[in-house]
Amino acid sequence: MSQRQTLCTLQHELIHARYRDVGCAGRNGVRNELRAQRETALALIDPMGYRTAEQMYEGDKWLMSVELGVTLQVLSDYQTLLREWCCQGHSLQQRYADASVNA
Numbered sequence: 001m002s003q004r005q006t007l008c009t010l011q012h013e014l015i016h017a018r019y020r021d022v023g024c025a026g027r028n029g030v031r032n033e034l035r036a037q038r039e040t041a042l043a044l045i046d047p048m049g050y051r052t053a054e055q056m057y058e059g060d061k062w063l064m065s066v067e068l069g070v071t072l073q074v075l076s077d078y079q080t081l082l083r084e085w086c087c088q089g090h091s092l093q094q095r096y097a098d099a100s101v102n103a
């Protein structure tokens with residue numbers, strides 16, 4: 001397992017442990033899994049780092065994931081969150097501004 005895979009797996013499992021998730025069967029299992037995926041992406045990807053990587057590598061997912069130190073799955077989960085954020089009427093510029101204030 002690569003360092004990126006190890007980091008992402010540990011973060012994911014820590015989130016399950018924090019919520020005391022048990023198993024992945026049924027509707028609660030699916031919901032818990034989605035929550036762990038989303039929170040893993042938010043914990044491991046810095047919005048400003050994402051923006052820099054996206055510009056630097058022109059959206060190439062593999063190169064971006066290597067730059068950000070995450071797996072392709074975690075990058076994909078983060079991009080899904082960004083799409084949902086935009087669909088809710090928020091702008092990415094505001095998200096980046098919020099991230100720089102909180103940094």
Ligand SMILES: [Zn+2]
Pocket residue numbers: 012016033036
């Ligand atoms: Zn899981």
